[in-house]
Amino acid sequence: MSDTAPYASKPELSLGRLYGTGPSPTRSEYQRDRDRIIHSTAFRRLQHKTQVFLQHDGNHFRNRLTHTLEVSQMARSMARALRLDEDLAEAVALSHDLGHTPFGHAGERALHAVMEPYGGFDHNIQAMRVVTRLENRYAEHDGLNLTWETLEGILKHNGPLTNQDGTPYGKYALEGVPAGLDDIPAIADLRISSHASLEAQIAAIADDVAYNAHDIDDALRADLIVLEDLIDVPLAGPIVSEVLARYPEVAPNRQAHEVQRRLITSTIEDVIATTSANIGASGVTSAEDVRNAGQTLVTFSDRVAEAERGLKAFLFTEVYRHESVMVPVRRSEALVRDLFAHYMKTRDLPGRWGGYALSATDESHLARVVADFIAGMTDPYAIDEYARLFDARPDFR
Structure with a gap:
């Protein structure tokens, strides 16, 4: 039995895979999922897909692969601190962007627009198509044949897709449930109205932490902003002021890195503390309890969540919509x-x-x-x- 918290996902209790495989003497089921994802063609392609800045704009800007690796590292760290299954958190984090198009969100918007008469395009559903149908490496089946828990995490790491009554949930309340949900082969129903595991929820919030901090770093490298522009920006501002006051003579790139690492550390520590409190208050004692909790348990504190929204608004205006x-x-x-x-x-x-x-x-x-x-x-x-x-x-x- 794994030495994790009672509410962690247990690889020995996995619902399994669509196509049976023999047991591994050296790896858990979630470790095998992680390894299958890393060795996939779609994972390698992430190296040449845009995050925010096009690849040819500079060798040091992040691409989808470097972003994914950063998300994976953060997810694993948080899972360890919360005594969850690190391998499942890592597997979901490594696969969360496999459905992204070339040219980042711009490519996704364009593809969604032209696909609208045919049900639209959703990168999360596309990730499911990649891992269940489009990867064609194995002799006996299409897809990567991942466990039910990893598939669930990829599909629902950002939350349920519908409410219990079948009405669209969250962002899908405005956009409608994406096409393709009825064409995802899995060993059991993926239960689109329930929450995913804590490990999948961690992968989702690690994504937020990573792109907030690293989009600042890339924007500074691109000379779209300078550190002083962030002084009055929520979440980042106090950290920037502290770094500039403590290291006034240090080179700007070193100041920027100091801001980035402090921002990541403070937000991750907030997530760990807040999530621990949420778990305690919810009374969950199993992974199944987590799915039926009716709420996301891996969250920022209210204070940090509000500040994070302010930082996102700044990045949207000053970076993502910069000419x-x-x-x-x-x-x-x-x-x-x-x-x-x-x-x-x-x-x-x-x-x-x-x-x-x-x-x-x-x-x-x-x-x-x-x-x-x-x-x-x-x-x-x-x-x-x-x-x-x-x-x-x-x-x-």
Whole structure:
């Protein structure tokens, strides 16, 4: 039996996999999931997918892979502090962005818009398609054949998709439940109206902690902001003031790193303390109790949550919508739209994807094949494919 808290996920109690496998003498079921994800093609592709700044803008900006590794490290640290299953937390963290398109959220917005007549596009559902259908490494089945708990974590790490009565929950109350939920093979019902495990909830909040701190770091590297711009910004401001006062003569890059590491440490410590209190107040004594708790238990404190919203608002205005970011965003959105329109018209997809397109039985089926293909592209591949099809190389500057 694992030496974890009673409410932690227990690999020996896993509901299992869709396709049976023999037991491993050296690894738990969640360790095997983690390893399958790391060795997947989709995971390697993250190295060449945009986080915020396009890859060719600079070698030191984060991409989807470096972001994912940072999220994984934070998730594992928090899981250890809370006596949860570190391997499950890591597996969910490592897979949480596998469904992202090239060019970051810009690519996702463009793909969702062109897919709207066919049910839309959701990167979380796409991650499920990747790990259950699109990875084709194994001789006996499609997908990675992950455990039920890892699949549940990927699907619901940000919370349930519906309420108990079937109405959309959270962000889906505005957007509607995404298409594709009825096409996710798993050994048991993924229960979209319940919360996920504490390990999956940790992966979700680690994502927030990582991109808040690291988007500040990348924005400073890109000269979109300077540290002094953050002095009055919630959450980051007090830390910036403290660092500038204590290290006034230190080089700006060292000051920035000091701010980043202190911001990460303080928010993670807040999550651990708040979550411990939430668990105690909820009375949960098993992983199943967590799923039925009716609330997210891994949270920031109210004070930090409010400050974090303020920091997000600052980053949205001053970084994500900065004109130097928006120019390549608009051009990458246009590139994705043009690729989609061409493939839908001609079914001219390379390799095995051309066979899938030619065998599509109707327009909706074809659209999903095209979306799968585009979503799997790296930034450089999408640019090369555009150049092949249109005899022109897009300029993102």
